[in-house]
Amino acid sequence: MYTLNYVKAKSVKQAAELLSKHSEAKLLAGGMTLLPTLKQRLARPTHLVDIGDLAELQKIEAKGGKLVIGAGVKHHDVATSAVVKKAIPALAGLASAIGDPQVRNRGTIGGSVANNDPAADYPAAVLGLGATVVTTKRAIAADDYFQGMFTTALEEGEIIVRIEFPVPKRAAYSKFHHPASGYAMAGVFIAQTAAGVRVAVTGAGPGVFRWKAAEAALAKSSKPDALEGVKLDSREFNSDIHADREYRANLVRVMAKRALAKLAGKK
Ligand SMILES: Cc1cc2nc3c(=O)[nH]c(=O)nc-3n(C[C@H](O)[C@H](O)[C@H](O)COP(=O)(O)OP(=O)(O)OC[C@H]3O[C@@H](n4cnc5c(N)ncnc54)[C@H](O)[C@@H]3O)c2cc1C
Numbered sequence: 001m002y003t004l005n006y007v008k009a010k011s012v013k014q015a016a017e018l019l020s021k022h023s024e025a026k027l028l029a030g031g032m033t034l035l036p037t038l039k040q041r042l043a044r045p046t047h048l049v050d051i052g053d054l055a056e057l058q059k060i061e062a063k064g065g066k067l068v069i070g071a072g073v074k075h076h077d078v079a080t081s082a083v084v085k086k087a088i089p090a091l092a093g094l095a096s097a098i099g100d101p102q103v104r105n106r107g108t109i110g111g112s113v114a115n116n117d118p119a120a121d122y123p124a125a126v127l128g129l130g131a132t133v134v135t136t137k138r139a140i141a142a143d144d145y146f147q148g149m150f151t152t153a154l155e156e157g158e159i160i161v162r163i164e165f166p167v168p169k170r171a172a173y174s175k176f177h178h179p180a181s182g183y184a185m186a187g188v189f190i191a192q193t194a195a196g197v198r199v200a201v202t203g204a205g206p207g208v209f210r211w212k213a214a215e216a217a218l219a220k221s222s223k224p225d226a227l228e229g230v231k232l233d234s235r236e237f238n239s240d241i242h243a244d245r246e247y248r249a250n251l252v253r254v255m256a257k258r259a260l261a262k263l264a265g266k267k
Helices: 012-021 034-039 075-080 082-087 089-096 101-106 109-115 122-128 212-220 245-264
Strands: 005-008 025-028 047-050 060-063 066-070 132-135 139-141 160-166 170-177 184-193 196-202
Touching (some): 012 047, 060 082, 196 245
Parallel strands (some): 005 047
Antiparallel strands (some): 184 196
């Protein structure tokens, strides 16, 4: 064991103050990623600042064409929220397929988006829907937020407060999950938004990315064969014991086809 200080923050403001006072402090939300990291000694913070139960981070509301989800909302609550199911059913469906019941009852949307695991599900929805990540310091467009494997635009001491999702005309997500963890070996989120079609891919590459060639193809046609033969640059896709690059590239195509089929059946 090594010594660290645990502080249960009373507000986001207090959490931000603690982070700026202690340069080696870390936020704790659901702990689903952070606690294993601590156990393996991959991180050794001096302070854990617990924001997991802060009421101000737990809101879910739909207003003015946006679905707003507080950073502290747990996956289970996104999956079962009537507000989310009505505004963006694909997002509720995505949350319901994360990990297992234990993970869904502890893990938070803010923790997932802050962590930006290359195989996580929420980044596909945040990027696919063109959402905005609102922090204690600024609002960051999804296109600027995700910067590769476990890397985001978040700066030292910056806390995600909420995610604002523009409500799309339609959206659908399909993933091929790793049988042990539930993480995406490949996941494709397609959204028909006011600004056009967006396609985000998770699990396959070093980080979530937009598949621009698919977006261009879907802007012309949304027929079931619209993505047939569309260019997919898989040179930097992950190759590991679970799946090689070519297999992942094939999974992306299959998941995209499935998401497109789901999209056809949704309003
Ligand atoms: C067995 C297992 C299976 C899983 N399967 C899946 C899966 O299928 N799909 C999937 O997408 N994910 C999966 N996950 C990840 C899980 O969904 C969590 O969302 C993720 O681990 C992080 O969320 P958390 O709330 O637990 O964050 P924590 O572990 O508490 O924190 C993670 C990181 O984010 C930082 N952080 C937390 N909240 C904020 C905030 N508001 N602002 C800024 N930084 C913050 C922390 O300081 C830390 O660095 C799995 C995890 C496990 C353990």
